[in-house]
Amino acid sequence: MPTNVLIAGGGPAALEAALRLHRLAGDRVSTTVLAPNSDFTYRPLSVLEPFAAGGAWTYPLARVAADAGFAHERGTLARVDAASHVVETTDGAQIAYDVLLVASGGVPVRPYARATVFTGSAADAEAVHGLVQDVEGGYTRKIAFVAPPGGTWPLPLYELALMLAERAYELGIRVELHLVTPEEAPLGVFGLDAAREVEALLRDAGIALHTSAPVDSVDDGHIALVGEELEVQRVVTLPRLEGPSIDGLPADPSGFLVVDVHGRVTGVPDVYAAGDATAFAIKQGGLACQQADAAAAQIAAGAGADVDAEPFVPVLRGMLLTERWARFLRRDEAAGDEHADVAGHALWWPPTKIAGRELAGYLEGIDEELGRVRGRPVQASLGIDARSIEVLSLHS
Numbered sequence: 001m002p003t004n005v006l007i008a009g010g011g012p013a014a015l016e017a018a019l020r021l022h023r024l025a026g027d028r029v030s031t032t033v034l035a036p037n038s039d040f041t042y043r044p045l046s047v048l049e050p051f052a053a054g055g056a057w058t059y060p061l062a063r064v065a066a067d068a069g070f071a072h073e074r075g076t077l078a079r080v081d082a083a084s085h086v087v088e089t090t091d092g093a094q095i096a097y098d099v100l101l102v103a104s105g106g107v108p109v110r111p112y113a114r115a116t117v118f119t120g121s122a123a124d125a126e127a128v129h130g131l132v133q134d135v136e137g138g139y140t141r142k143i144a145f146v147a148p149p150g151g152t153w154p155l156p157l158y159e160l161a162l163m164l165a166e167r168a169y170e171l172g173i174r175v176e177l178h179l180v181t182p183e184e185a186p187l188g189v190f191g192l193d194a195a196r197e198v199e200a201l202l203r204d205a206g207i208a209l210h211t212s213a214p215v216d217s218v219d220d221g222h223i224a225l226v227g228e229e230l231e232v233q234r235v236v237t238l239p240r241l242e243g244p245s246i247d248g249l250p251a252d253p254s255g256f257l258v259v260d261v262h263g264r265v266t267g268v269p270d271v272y273a274a275g276d277a278t279a280f281a282i283k284q285g286g287l288a289c290q291q292a293d294a295a296a297a298q299i300a301a302g303a304g305a306d307v308d309a310e311p312f313v314p315v316l317r318g319m320l321l322t323e324r325w326a327r328f329l330r331r332d333e334a335a336g337d338e339h340a341d342v343a344g345h346a347l348w349w350p351p352t353k354i355a356g357r358e359l360a361g362y363l364e365g366i367d368e369e370l371g372r373v374r375g376r377p378v379q380a381s382l383g384i385d386a387r388s389i390e391v392l393s394l395h396s
C-alpha cells in the first residue's frame with residue numbers, strides 16, 4: 001500500500017513538496033493536496049503591477065496535480081487529530097492520513113491602521129497603482145516605505161520604493177522617498193556586501209534610508225523614529241506574518257509550528273511542516289521550498305524510497321528587481337558571510353524569484369508552453385563598468 005500523504009496548503013512550499021515527493025517516491029506515495037485555492041499565484045512578481053510593468057501569473061492547481069500525480073481537494077485545514085491521524089476541514093469534512101505536511105503559510109496581519117499594505121493581491125496592487133498615479137500627477141510628493149517589525153520578507157518594499165523613484169525620475173518629478181526598516185542594514189540578511197550594494201542603490205535613487213528603526217505606529221503620516229520625526233503624505237508597508245495556530249498542533253507563542261531540520265513537527269508523530277507556517281525566522285519563498293524539499297525527502301525515505309533524507313540547510317537567494325535591472329543576492333547561511341554574493345547577473349538557474357529546486361523549472365516549463373516571458377536577463381552586460389547590469393525583459 002502506498003503511504004497516504006496529505007499536504008495542507010497550495011503555495012510554494014506545498015507545491016514544491018508535492019513535486020519533490022513525486023520525483024523521489026513515485027508510486028510509493030499517494031498524495032492529496034488540501035487547499036482552498038484553485039490556482040497558484042506567483043506573488044513575487046506582483047510588485048510590477050502598480051507600475052503596469054508585469055504582474056503575478058497564476059497556474060491552475062488542476063494542471064499541477066495532473067503533472068505531479070496528486071489529488072487536489074478544495075478545503076481548509078481546521079484541526080488535526082494526531083492520535084487518530086485524521087484532519088478536519090473548516091467544512092467539517094474528515095480526511096485520514098499516514099503522513100501530514102502542513103504548508104499553509106503565515107497569517108498576514110495589517111501592521112498599521114493608516115498605511116497602504118502590499119500583500120501582492122490584485123486589490124493591493126491597485127491601491128499602490130493609485131499612489132503611483134498620484135505621484136505622476138504631482139499630488140503626492142512625500143512617501144515612506146515602512147517595513148514592519150517581526151516576521152515579513154522585506155525585499156518587495158525595496159522594489160516598490162526603487163521603482164517609484166525610477167518612475168518619478170523618468171517623469172522629472174521631485175519626490176521625497178524614505179525607506180524605514182528595523183533591519184540593521186538594508187537586506188542585511190544577505191550579508192554585508194549585499195547591504196552595501198543595496199545602500200548604494202537606494203542612495204543613487206535618492207531614497208533616504210532609516211535603519212534600526214522599528215516603527216510601532218503610523219499616525220496620519222507621522223512616523224516617530226529614534227531622535228527623528230518624519231512627516232509624509234502616504235505610508236506603504238508589508239503585512240506582518242503570524243503563525244497559523246492550527247488546532248491540535250503545538251506551536252510557538254506566535255502560532256508558528258516548530259520543526260526539526262527534516263521538517264518534523266516537534267512532538268507530533270507523522271506530522272511535518274514547511275514554509276511560512278514554521279517558526280523558522282526568515283519567511284521567504286525560496287527557503288520555504290528548501291524546507292519542503294527536506295520534508296519530502298524524509299517522507300519519501302519513510303515510504304521506502306532509496307533516497308538520502310538531506311536536512312534543511314538554508315541557502316538564501318533573492319532577486320531584487322526593478323523595471324530596469326535586477327540584482328541577484330545569495331547567502332549560504334551555514335557557511336557564513338564569506339559565502340554571500342551579489343551580482344547583476346544570474347547566480348542560479350532558472351533565475352526566478354522563488355528559487356525552488358523543483359518549482360522554478362516546473363513553472364518555467366509551463367510559462368514556455370504558454371508563451372509567457374518572465375523577467376529575466378536577455379542580454380549580457382552593457383559593459384559600462386565591472387558592476388554593469390543585464391537588461392531584463394519584463395513583458396510578455
Ligand SMILES: Cc1cc2nc3c(=O)[nH]c(=O)nc-3n(C[C@H](O)[C@H](O)[C@H](O)COP(=O)(O)OP(=O)(O)OC[C@H]3O[C@@H](n4cnc5c(N)ncnc54)[C@H](O)[C@@H]3O)c2cc1C
Pocket residue numbers: 008009010011012013014034035036037043044045046047075076077078103104105106118119120153155156274275276277283284285286287288318319353354355
Ligand atoms: C509581495 C510579496 C513579494 C514576495 N517576494 C518574494 C520573492 O521575491 N522571493 C521569495 O522567495 N519570496 C518572496 N515573498 C515571500 C513568499 O511569497 C513567501 O515566503 C512564500 O509564499 C511562502 O510560501 P508558503 O507556501 O509557505 O506559504 P503561502 O505562500 O502563504 O501559501 C500558503 C497556501 O496555503 C493555503 N492555506 C492557507 N491556510 C490554509 C489551511 N488552513 N488549509 C489549507 N490550505 C491553507 C493558502 O491558500 C496558500 O495557497 C514575497 C511575499 C510577498 C507578500
